[in-house]
Amino acid sequence: KQEVTQIPAALSVPEGENLVLNCSFTDSAIYNLQWFRQDPGKGLTSLLLIQSSQREQTSGRLNASLDKSSGRSTLYIAASQPGDSATYLCAANFGNEKLTFGTGTRLTIIP
């Protein structure tokens, strides 16, 4: 069964620090992985998409990596800001027409 896991469920970090969010998946036959941001009661905003042939993708202060062999992806956030507080979700595509989501990590940046 294709599953996606995110640990920890919650993370608090002082403002200005760099941080890493983790995502793991059970099937190495992954096609691509997306990271999303979700604010309370809101929709999902796509942050980064990594193809299976790529090792990493960058957008501003965000950098996402993908390691198929170990079944892991990370989202690195540099110089965190209070506005980064949200739930971060990773979702994997295994070549079908759906995304399989993790449970998310609720990130709080402490001013």
Add this chain to the structure above:
Amino acid sequence: EPEVTQTPSHQVTQMGQEVILRCVPISNHLYFYWYRQILGQKVEFLVSFYNNEISEKSEIFDDQFSVERPDGSNFTLKIRSTKLEDSAMYFCASSESRLGLGNTIYFGEGSWLTVV
């Protein structure tokens, strides 16, 4: 920037009633989806739709659910006879092409459905 829009943003309905959730996907997108998120749980896939037919569905998407693209712009999810456990946030999404080809999927803001 183009966006996926959903209506209503919140609906309260009595158990057993029919509900229709509406979505306007991004205009040049060809693939449409519905996902749901029960409070405190994972976002779950319901159904994908392409070329006027369902291309994939989950076991959640039983006979109580149906989808339709009644015209060139709207995409709807109908729940025939709602149950308490259907209470969730329902997200519509669209993509330009197949997800397996590495296309980004864009989500709407969601429709909160509360069944009482």
